[in-house]
Amino acid sequence: MTAARTGTALTRITEEDIDAIAIGAAVLGTGGGGDPHVGALHAKRAIREHGPVPVIAVTDLDDDGIVAPVGMIGAPSVSIEKIAAAEELVAAIDLLEQGTGQRVAAIMPIEIGGGNSLIPIAAAAERGLPIVDGDAMGRAFPEAQMVTYHLAGLGPGATVLVDAQGNAVLSRPVNGAWSERLARVLSFEMGGSATMIDYAYPGSVVRDVAIPGTLSTARRIGELLLGSELRDEERIGRMLDELGGTRLFDGKVSEIERAVSGGFTRGRAILAGTGDDRGAGFELDFQNEMLLGRRDGVLAAVTPDLIAVLDQSTGHPITTETLRYGARVTVVAFPCHPQWRTEIGLATAGPQYFGYDVAYEPIEELALRAEEARA
Template identity: 45%
Template sequence: MSWAITPTEITDLARGAAVLGTGGGGDPYIGALLATAALRKFGDVTVVTLDELPSDAVVLTVAMMGAPTVMVEKLPSLDEVISPVLALGTHLGRPVTHIACAEIGGVNSTIPIAAAAALGLPLLDADGMGRAFPELQMVLPTLYGINASPLAFSDEKGNVGVLQTVSNNWTERIARVACVEMGCSVMISGFPMSGAQARESLVPGSLTQCVEIGREITAARDEKTDPVARIVGLLRGRELFAGKVVDVQRNTTSGFARGRARIEGTDTSLTLSFQNEHLIAEIDGRTLVTTPDLIMVVEHDSGEPITTEGLRYGQRVRVISAPSDPRWHSAEALAMVGPGYFGYDVPAHRFDGTITTVEAMA
């Protein structure tokens, strides 16, 4: 059933998206500001379910590409957000009917809201991942043979381009070079798909889940109960660790924020490895959870999600995990988003809510 996003929902939606962003996806506060401004200027956005989507719809994803650390200081404008959609619509030669989130994490759950509001288009209650991943091809539509290109991109200077590539990996490679040259963050629109393709390949109910997570965190704070326990329950996850951040190593290279963080508990410590998003969680060299399952860091008492660029020495945090969309555990998907792809000599671990099982190396 369709529903409307108004400025009232944005805070909860952005907070929930920051949780699902697994540390990446960009600063949710920036995205919330942009979406709220667009909603106030252009009106509410209608959100439709995949079941309501016509088979002949023309769906485009909208997102920010680049290092989240850069976006904190390089704020996007509304013109920058809609330019790729307009360019791609012209290139395709047919009107765009719906906007979708490429990923549900962080700012990339709210930028599409701003685009939909400004363009007067409905937004799908779905996304391409069910979390956030650092590279453009890392979406479920890739597994269904849906092309990322033609893909349009724009920057704050007014530069706009359209790529036509031979594969989604080549779209990532070429667009990433352009992104670095254009200041390490750009707005993009791509993955043109029909309604039938969107229904098959996207993760349903993502925006609704974001709002639910945000509301539960708010409700728990008001009721003086544990918001982290609420998050864990909603995501069918578990708490991995609690402690203080004692070390963060972070570098922005090739358009990504890469690094490691160490969190110290009472008698042991947990290490997180990330590339925009958290990819591996280990305790004393023992792997607990790996990509593609979700690893999330939240403030110890408030449950406020903390992005990888927001991790700081001295923070008291809790680390939680939850299962990803089961399609991410196919052999083809693990080759694209498993630990091996990111250069870690660790087998993928599948999280089932209570334990993790080791899968074939990918």
């Protein structure tokens, strides 16, 4: 039995939906957002114990009901080995309610990333609450202030961090930048990752700020990549057609550098071309998420547009912490949500924020220029 649907939109999530959502969210998560396998295990267990999770559209939120974004913060490489317990999710929601005096009406992913799309589903099941079909990034980003709430001039409000030892911290950062600084230090002291809630706002605010329909989009991507109606070589192409994406490179990982630093998984991957890209090279830079790609030294895609690395045969996404030497991969890119192409969006999550000495250019323009150069 699959989830009940209205058109292509989810109206509830069952255990049978989780694998598709996990794969699709990992594609949109651009290599970050936590491990999708761990998140899927959490969500499946919670649904098995507590039943399917109702899904509510962003447009259907009540004005006054508080929507709590629940997720994990820290280095993805750590979260694979330091798996959060269900008690952490419940404790985080309890502390938010105690600290604010307001009841949570719904749960929302703060980002559409591998694990951070599934942990909120588990939290919703644990508390018997609906999950919102939307998020605050339209992808995954490495820092806490990189959300559409911040772009709208809103602060993080009451912020909760909880760890496996039972430590629970409620803070009120003055702005998004301070939220990131404080949460990063705390998550490091909590063992490298922690459960986090921030930017909890009523539905009237979420309707104006959230990027709608992203869980449904993730589920659709997963259906395409898992479905038997397409041959392996057709799946990536169909997904790109539906999402307006671009195939950047086919290659084999010839070098990988990766380390946990400052609470992030940082690194670089070098690819040697295969197939039509034989003889060319591709370089990927990442900080939890894939942020920049260059083909033979020429910019091919850059944050805030989405860059994903997929298994060349199955199309399944590969996260930054599981990318391995010798893997045969396809690199693809998708346009980001228009909010990220604004002046404040680029100042918050554009290439220069991350220290790259390049100007942002939309993936559509870069892809057209690359096609003309190869013609």
